Amino acid sequence: MARETTPPPQQGVHIEFEKAAVIVKEATGTTLQAYKESGLGYNNRIYYCQVDDEEKLVLKVVYAKNFFTEKVPNIIRMSIFKVQGRFWTKIKTDTEVAGIRLAKQYTTTPVPDVLDWNNSPKKYGHEYLLMSKLPGVSLDHEWGSLDSKQKQDLLEQLAAYIGELKQNICIGSQIGNFAFGANNTLELGKTVEASIGPWDSYQEMMINQLENKLDALQRQDNYGFLLRVFGDQVSDLLHSFKSGERALFPAPQRVFTHGDLNERNIMVTRVQEGEMTTLKIVGLLDFEWSGMFPCTEEYFASYEFLNSEPSLKKGFYERLEHHHVATPHTIPNFNSHAKLIELREAIAPWWVTENTNAEDKEKCLQGLSAALEAVKAMPR
Numbered sequence: 001m002a003r004e005t006t007p008p009p010q011q012g013v014h015i016e017f018e019k020a021a022v023i024v025k026e027a028t029g030t031t032l033q034a035y036k037e038s039g040l041g042y043n044n045r046i047y048y049c050q051v052d053d054e055e056k057l058v059l060k061v062v063y064a065k066n067f068f069t070e071k072v073p074n075i076i077r078m079s080i081f082k083v084q085g086r087f088w089t090k091i092k093t094d095t096e097v098a099g100i101r102l103a104k105q106y107t108t109t110p111v112p113d114v115l116d117w118n119n120s121p122k123k124y125g126h127e128y129l130l131m132s133k134l135p136g137v138s139l140d141h142e143w144g145s146l147d148s149k150q151k152q153d154l155l156e157q158l159a160a161y162i163g164e165l166k167q168n169i170c171i172g173s174q175i176g177n178f179a180f181g182a183n184n185t186l187e188l189g190k191t192v193e194a195s196i197g198p199w200d201s202y203q204e205m206m207i208n209q210l211e212n213k214l215d216a217l218q219r220q221d222n223y224g225f226l227l228r229v230f231g232d233q234v235s236d237l238l239h240s241f242k243s244g245e246r247a248l249f250p251a252p253q254r255v256f257t258h259g260d261l262n263e264r265n266i267m268v269t270r271v272q273e274g275e276m277t278t279l280k281i282v283g284l285l286d287f288e289w290s291g292m293f294p295c296t297e298e299y300f301a302s303y304e305f306l307n308s309e310p311s312l313k314k315g316f317y318e319r320l321e322h323h324h325v326a327t328p329h330t331i332p333n334f335n336s337h338a339k340l341i342e343l344r345e346a347i348a349p350w351w352v353t354e355n356t357n358a359e360d361k362e363k364c365l366q367g368l369s370a371a372l373e374a375v376k377a378m379p380r
Contacts, residue, residue: 015124015125020049028115034049035050057131061126095177096286109164116129140263150279151312163325165258166324170256174188176188207238216348221354222354225364255293257293259293259301260301294337346368347368349367
């Protein structure tokens with residue numbers, strides 16, 4: 001029997017105006033006048049909400065457990081309503097709220113105010129997060145129009161905020177995404193992506209993640225073309241790590257990790273200083289992947305907008321190092337750690353579906369082949 005095509009994460013994820021109005025009223029005491037879908041978000045739906053007079057809110061709609069409300073005395077003029085997608089339940093809402101709280105408590109990083117959140121679908125049918133909307137626009141709207149000096153100035157601001165986040169936030173001793181435990185105590189929990197962990201060591205994390213990817217490769221029909229060619233090689237390589245025949249390199253430093261610090265999640269506004277126009281960072285968004293992870297991980301999840309500008313990337317790394325952040329230039333054995341991460345991501349790419357075309361499948365095959373050979377060539 002043919003397998004049904006997997007629907008996108010947003011399918012069936014909506015919140016009616018009446019429910020949104022109740023949430024806004026209970027959280028802020030204001031009346032919802034209108035709302036509209038932002039068009040943003042892949043794993044959730046985000047609504048811009050117009051409330052009394054000129055004030056607005058943002059609602060991010062989600063899906064999961066345990067109701068908790070945080071009152072904020074002064075509502076920002078715009079807020080966001082975020083509705084969580086079908087495949088991310090409970091953990092992702094908790095993680096985002098926890099990451100925002102930590103950034104607000106321990107750093108000067110501008111982040112939204114959390115006005116209300118609910119990680120159970122029981123009351124309104126979905127998890128949701130109601131928060132203030134930050135001013136400005138996302139960096140992807142401005143980056144292409146900036147000159148070199150403007151880009152460098154903005155990257156210095158970004159490096160300073162990242163330095164604060166990584167130096168000032170340290171939770172627990174394990175590796176995992178932020179979560180809430182009993183009585184809403186902050187802790188490290190399972191990963192958002194695969195719901196595995198938390199782990200006591202880097203070695204435990206890497207082996208468990210490779211096991212999880214191999215399991216997906218073996219069980220999910222959409223990876224059949226990869227399994228047929230490379231299944232045995234992946235299984236044998238994993239066994240060599242588990243048996244100790246191949247040793248993993250010493251663990252990288254464990255640090256706060258945002259997990260998606262890219263253009264769309266950096267809010268900026270233009271500032272006129274005499275005849276000069278500069279860009280000021282006015283907010284960092286989407287902490288839904290945040291947690292405590294090896295310092296290598298951020299470089300494979302964030303800063304993608306610098307990949308096509310190597311000189312700017314080099315300068316950005318130097319600015320990060322100035323703010324006491326380890327970079328690929330200073331992390332011991334970074335290239336070896338990178339090869340393992342690249343293998344992990346190549347075994348069962350998250351974006352592959354039943355409808356992936358032949359050209360993209362060939363790229364996957366080539367990518368996994370190269371990743372396997374690179375790891376096999378590492379010193380044992």
